[in-house]
Amino acid sequence: MKYQVTITETLSRTINVDAPSANIAKEHVRSLYREDEIVLDSSDFCYFDVDVCIEEVHPFYQSKSEDFTLYYGDCLEVLPLLKEKVDVVFADPPYFLSNGGISVQSGKIVSVNKGEWDKGIPVDEMHAFNMKWIGLCRDILSDNGTIWVSGTYHNIFSVANALTSLGFKILNVITWAKTNPPPNISCRYFTYSTEFIIWARKMAKVPHYYNYELMKHINGDKQMTDVWRLPAIAPWEKTCGKHPTQKPLSLMSRIILASTKQGDKVLDPFCGSGTTGIAANLLERNFVGIERECEYIEMSQRRRQEIDNPLIADNYRTRIKDFDFVSH
Numbered sequence: 001m002k003y004q005v006t007i008t009e010t011l012s013r014t015i016n017v018d019a020p021s022a023n024i025a026k027e028h029v030r031s032l033y034r035e036d037e038i039v040l041d042s043s044d045f046c047y048f049d050v051d052v053c054i055e056e057v058h059p060f061y062q063s064k065s066e067d068f069t070l071y072y073g074d075c076l077e078v079l080p081l082l083k084e085k086v087d088v089v090f091a092d093p094p095y096f097l098s099n100g101g102i103s104v105q106s107g108k109i110v111s112v113n114k115g116e117w118d119k120g121i122p123v124d125e126m127h128a129f130n131m132k133w134i135g136l137c138r139d140i141l142s143d144n145g146t147i148w149v150s151g152t153y154h155n156i157f158s159v160a161n162a163l164t165s166l167g168f169k170i171l172n173v174i175t176w177a178k179t180n181p182p183p184n185i186s187c188r189y190f191t192y193s194t195e196f197i198i199w200a201r202k203m204a205k206v207p208h209y210y211n212y213e214l215m216k217h218i219n220g221d222k223q224m225t226d227v228w229r230l231p232a233i234a235p236w237e238k239t240c241g242k243h244p245t246q247k248p249l250s251l252m253s254r255i256i257l258a259s260t261k262q263g264d265k266v267l268d269p270f271c272g273s274g275t276t277g278i279a280a281n282l283l284e285r286n287f288v289g290i291e292r293e294c295e296y297i298e299m300s301q302r303r304r305q306e307i308d309n310p311l312i313a314d315n316y317r318t319r320i321k322d323f324d325f326v327s328h
Contacts, residue, residue, distance in 0.1 A: 057081045061301045067286045068277050068304045072297050075269035075290040079136035086288065087209075087264040089137045089147040090255060090276050092247060093130065095155050096121055126155060130162040133269060138166055138202060140267065146171070146208045146259050150197045150247070160198055168200040171208070176251060178232045199259070211258055218254075218325050228254065236319065240302040241295075243273035250320050252279035257322060260285050274300025278307060282317060283326065 019025035060072035071078045121129075137147060147168065149159045163170060174197040181193035201208040215224040230250045237249060252275050260266060262284045268276040271289030273296055280287040281304070291297040307313040317323040 060297055061304070063281075063304055064308075068281055069288045070271070070274070070277075070297055070300055071288070071290045072292070072294070073290065074292045075133055076136065078290050079133070079140060079269060082140055082288070084140075084265070085142045085145075086140055086267040087142055087145050088256070088260050089141055089145070089267045089269070090149075090252070091133070091137065091147070091269055092150045092245060092272065093133065093155065093159075093270050095152055095245075096126055097152075097154055123158070127158045127162065130155070130158050131165065134159070134162045134168075135166055137267070137269060138168070141202050143203050144201070144206050144208055146199060146201045148197055148199050148255050148259070150176075150195055152192075152195055156196045156198065163198065163200045167204070168202060169204040170198060170200045172199045172226050173197070174199060175227045177227055177229045179229055180231050197255070209259060209261065211261075214325060215258055218257075218322055230254070234319075237275075240306060241273065241299040243296055243299065246273050247275050249275060249279050249282075249316065250322065252276050253283065253320050253322050256280055256283050256285060257326065271300060272296050274303050278303055278316075281307065282313060282323075 015029070017025045017028055019028055057071060057073070057078055059069050061070045062068065071082075134147075134149075141147065147163070149156075149163070151159055160170065160173075176195045176197060178193050178195075181191060184191040216222065218224065228251070231248060233246050233248045237246070256266060256276075256279050260280075260283075263286070265286040265288065266276060266280045268287070268289045271277060271291045272293075274289060274291075277287035277289050277300065289297075289300060291300065307316065
């Protein structure tokens with residue numbers, strides 16, 4: 001992004017002047033200053049401030065077909081600059097869980113710390129953050145659009161309250177039951193095996209899109225419930241690198257199939273490794289993603305370039321069960 005930075009400086013120095021009056025003393029000092037007899041330097045600063053505003057925003061990357069656009073930056077700064085409306089928002093915001101805990105991954109004990117962006121903050125700060133980014137997403141969402149937000153008990157109640165406060169109508173709270181969760185190494189409580197995904201529409205009285213028949217068909221011609229039994233991330237989804245909170249393509253594909261039509265535009269304000277965009281493009285939807293970590297936005301770009309190879313794209317489709325019910 002291109003920023004315009006305004007620097008405000010105030011300098012102050014005291015000198016002694018012999019003069020018959022205050023006005024003459026002022027004029028004498030002004031003349032000395034104009035003639036460079038008085039030179040102020042950094043030691044004379046009494047006030048210094050910097051004001052930054054975004055002058056313009058350009059995509060970090062855009063696919064050749066223009067169906068996948070990435071912006072590098074903080075979503076709180078980028079979202080107000082986006083002009084086109086989107087049909088659906090999916091957000092996997094920070095859960096603020098990185099506080100020195102441990103877990104098990106591939107049979108090894110590992111730290112749960114994911115990065116500075118996920119470090120714990122006070123509850124009131126977390127809620128203010130959720131109110132801010134959800135409000136900005138609401139501004140860019142079409143009136144008949146919907147939003148999906150994932151979380152655990154650590155942040156999901158704040159998200160639900162923020163959505164309600166901002167005028168959204170909550171439609172469902174999906175329970176994603178992972179079929180391959182990591183074990184609980186403490187053996188002192190039940191194993192964590194679920195995450196929650198709130199689905200809400202922007203306007204309480206404006207109808208939203210729901211692909212009911214397809215969801216029913218995927219579920220063996222029975223109404224699909226709000227409990228989805230899907231696997232966590234698989235090794236074949238990490239060919240371009242690893243992200244600590246990467247969502248599986250099977251989950252994102254179902255969300256996109258349920259709530260969008262071909263050609264719709266999907267926004268992810270915390271796009272991480274770009275899974276939302278990969279699923280969207282595999283299903284012939286358009287994607288806009290925002291990511292503030294350079295490592296991950298570069299990973300998103302590599303993943304999108306990878307599926308420019310039709311053999312790789314088709315291989316991904318064959319690995320995701322819900323694609324069996326979609327014609328291409």
